Amino acid sequence: xxxxxLATDMARALSRIAHEICERNNGASTITxxxxxxxxxxxxxxxxxxxxxxxxxxxxxGTLDTTxxxxxxxxxxxxxxxxxxxxxLGIEGRTVxxxxxxxxxxxxxxxxxxxxxxxxxxxxxxxxxxIDRGHRELPIRADFVGKNIPTSLTQSVxxxxxxxxxxxxxxxxGEATS
Amino acid sequence: xxHLLSIADISREEAITILNTANELAKVSDTxxxxxxxxRGRTIVNLFAEDSTRTRISFEAAAKRLSADVINFSAxxxxxxxxxxxxxxxxxxxxxxxxxxxxxxxxxxxxxxxxACEWMSGAVINAGDGTHEHPSQALxxxxxxRKHLSHGKEDLAGLRIVIVGDILHSRVARxxxxxxxxxxxxxxxxxxxxxxxxGIESWPxxxxxxxxxxxxxxxxxxxxxxxxxxxxxxxxxxxREYSRYFGLNKERLSRMAPHALVMHPGPMNRGLEITADxxxxxxxxxxxxxxxxxxxxxxxxYLLLAGDTSIEVGA
Numbered sequence: 001x002x003x004x005x006l007a008t009d010m011a012r013a014l015s016r017i018a019h020e021i022c023e024r025n026n027g028a029s030t031i032t033x034x035x036x037x038x039x040x041x042x043x044x045x046x047x048x049x050x051x052x053x054x055x056x057x058x059x060x061x062g063t064l065d066t067t068x069x070x071x072x073x074x075x076x077x078x079x080x081x082x083x084x085x086x087x088x089l090g091i092e093g094r095t096v097x098x099x100x101x102x103x104x105x106x107x108x109x110x111x112x113x114x115x116x117x118x119x120x121x122x123x124x125x126x127x128x129x130x131i132d133r134g135h136r137e138l139p140i141r142a143d144f145v146g147k148n149i150p151t152s153l154t155q156s157v158x159x160x161x162x163x164x165x166x167x168x169x170x171x172x173x174g175e176a177t178s
Numbered sequence: 179x180x181h182l183l184s185i186a187d188i189s190r191e192e193a194i195t196i197l198n199t200a201n202e203l204a205k206v207s208d209t210x211x212x213x214x215x216x217x218r219g220r221t222i223v224n225l226f227a228e229d230s231t232r233t234r235i236s237f238e239a240a241a242k243r244l245s246a247d248v249i250n251f252s253a254x255x256x257x258x259x260x261x262x263x264x265x266x267x268x269x270x271x272x273x274x275x276x277x278x279x280x281x282x283x284x285x286x287x288x289x290x291x292x293x294a295c296e297w298m299s300g301a302v303i304n305a306g307d308g309t310h311e312h313p314s315q316a317l318x319x320x321x322x323x324r325k326h327l328s329h330g331k332e333d334l335a336g337l338r339i340v341i342v343g344d345i346l347h348s349r350v351a352r353x354x355x356x357x358x359x360x361x362x363x364x365x366x367x368x369x370x371x372x373x374x375x376x377g378i379e380s381w382p383x384x385x386x387x388x389x390x391x392x393x394x395x396x397x398x399x400x401x402x403x404x405x406x407x408x409x410x411x412x413x414x415x416x417x418r419e420y421s422r423y424f425g426l427n428k429e430r431l432s433r434m435a436p437h438a439l440v441m442h443p444g445p446m447n448r449g450l451e452i453t454a455d456x457x458x459x460x461x462x463x464x465x466x467x468x469x470x471x472x473x474x475x476x477x478x479x480y481l482l483l484a485g486d487t488s489i490e491v492g493a
Contacts, residue, residue, distance in 0.1 A: 065202065068216045068480075078179075078485030080195060081202040118211035 004149055005170035007162075010130070013146035014043070017128050018050035020144050024126070025095055028052075032060040032094040032122075036112055037082035040100035042163045043130060047099060060087040064098070066111035084115075092120040097144075101159040103129040106140035131170060133157050152176055180487045181293045181302040182478055184311040185356040193357060194332050197321050200470070200477035206243065207473065216484050217246035220277040225267070226305070227253040227283045232444055232468060233305050233314070237280050240475035246483070249276070264288060265297055272298035278483055279303070286310035286349075301482045309347050309408070315443050316353035318474040320361060322467050323398055326439055335362035340392050342368040342424055343402030343451050346375045346413075350443045351402055355383055366392050370424065372413040389424055393433050400441040401426050401452045417450055426456045439463050 005013070025031050028051045035044025041063040048061035065082040073079070098112050109127060116122060128144035133151040147170075151157060155174035162168050179192055188196075206214060222241045226234050234250070241248045251271075264283075271279060278301040281289045286308030293302040306312040320334065327337055339358050345351045345367050358365050359382045366384040367374070378385055386392050393399070404420065414420045421427075426440065434440075440452075440462045448454050457464060 068214045068484075073216065073484045074486055076485055078481045078487060081199050081480075083202060084205060114215070118214075119209055 001171050001173040003169055003171050005131075005147060007168035010146070010168045010170065013130065014046055015050055017144045017146060018047050018054060021047070021097060021126075021128065022051060022054055024143070028055045028057065028059050030095045030123070031097055032062070032087055032089065032091055033097050033099055034062050034064040034086075034091075034112075034116075035099040036108060037063055037065055038164065039159050039161055040098075041082075042161050043101060043128075044099040047097075047128065060089055060094070062087040064112055064115055066108055066115050069111035069114040071107060071111070086119060090120055091116060091122045093123050095124050095126065096122040097126045097128055099128045101130050102157050103127070103132045103140075103142050103145075104135055104157075106136045106138035109140050110138055130159060131157055179481065181289075181304075182313055182482060183290050183293055183302065183304045185313045185316050185353045185360070186311070188313075190333070190360050193317065193320070193360060196317055196474070196477050196481060197324060198332070199481060200317075200321055200474040201325075203476045203480065204470070204473035206476075207469075213243055213245060215245050216480060217241070217244040220246040220483055221275055222246045222248050222278045222280065222479070222483075223271050223274075223276040224248060224250045224252075224305075225271070225279050225281045225283075226251065227281070227288075228306070230282055230306070232471070233282065233312075236468070236471040237303075237305060237314075237475050237479075239472050240479055243472070243476055244479055246277075246479065249274075264292065265295070268292055268295070268297040272300070276300050278479070280305050282306045284308055301487075303478060303482065306349055308349065309352075310349055311353045311356075312349040312443075313353050313357075314471070314475055314478060315350050316357040317478070318467060318471040319350075319354055319400065319441060319443070320357050321474050322441065322463055322470050323358075323363075323439070324361075325470070326463065327397055327437065333361040334358060337363040337397045338366070338395055339363050339398045339400065340366045340368060340386075340396040341400045341402065342389060342426070344373050344404050344413075345369045345378075345402070346373045347405045347408040348402050354400065355381055359383070366396075368392060368424065370414050370420070389430070393430055394435065396434065396438055398439045398441060399426065399434065400443075401446075402443065403445060404447055404451050406447075421450055425451050425453065427453045428455050431456050431459060431461065434461065441467060443467070 033044045033048050035041035048059040051059045062085045065084045126143040129142045130146040132145045132148045158171050160167050160169050238248050280303045282305040288307050289302050289304035368386045368389050442464045
């Protein structure tokens, strides 16, 4: 097992993403952060705090569960649903920034886009991820990336967050060759 | 969990998973787009060998909100009325490619028979069998109670629930007693001695014959329908006497605790077990039970049909 991101690295990456989100959207008044449970939801909360400290104004933040829209439901054991909480202003006409921990095949994001489509029509949708590990199976890319980590398919990437795992770090395990 | 046959089969954790899933699915009803793509391409058969309005429509609405195809099949007007056996009916449904069968049957144990046999491979969901069980009703009752009275807890620990009426013939009472006690509630059943089943001592409940003695301490009073169609002999002298001793009326309503709820699984015999003003009072959550029924049944269908149930959860 290899640690590729330490707590300080993660804090710096999130801080940079927060600044990039504000820069790209001319502030934070039009954006709604939606984290994909479980870890994306915590990252979205952290980003919201960082953006609030940069902009000095509250940021709309919520969670979006994609389980019901996944295309691999039949291949796995039944999954419990996670909470979806859309903030007060809704998503209609807003700039939605989806937040997830690891971007891999892109299928979660596809499901998230479908879920958003049922909730309303955002003005635009952007994607922020802490780790991009490659191996996309769909034409999806992230707008804001904490760190690109080339991996092989046999490896697994684990993001640990202090809220859930007691420590902030990203680790890779498994053989590097596929 | 491959089938939902009875509350006796499911664990406390499975019940809580169903309730939590229903809680998330209930939010879908509040969004402009009420349909989810989750069960697209799945075929669900509503096999109703006994009359039902609300359960059948509720399951149908739940299946349609998850984008499944629904085939309604009732005994009247089908080959069942020509004497076709359950086996032949099941094999026909299997040949048509049904992924799940929701069955209501007058014979206790018919869904279990269907699930245990080789006649069909789909999931079997019990929508009420004879005087045995009605698990989806108990789950929606527990969901409704939890929403109002659990104060954010996952179970119903410490709540006092009084079930009044025809306990003897009621599958709703059987499923509710099992589920509510599993979730930590204290259940008291109230009925005239003729409508209390033989062997009640083995149930995890208190028994009372005097309705008035338990009204003030109840958090929930659940009235049951007097099932005139299942009564072949006289179980009580007459309807007026039953109403006087075991009916919920304005006076009894006024003695309930301020937070307490009135429930009824429907259909109601207004004027017999419940007066119209009790059924329509602010304490009554009877219509909310119907609304919650759709969410709970969506949760059941989702958990039984969306994933591959041959894989153990967490594997």
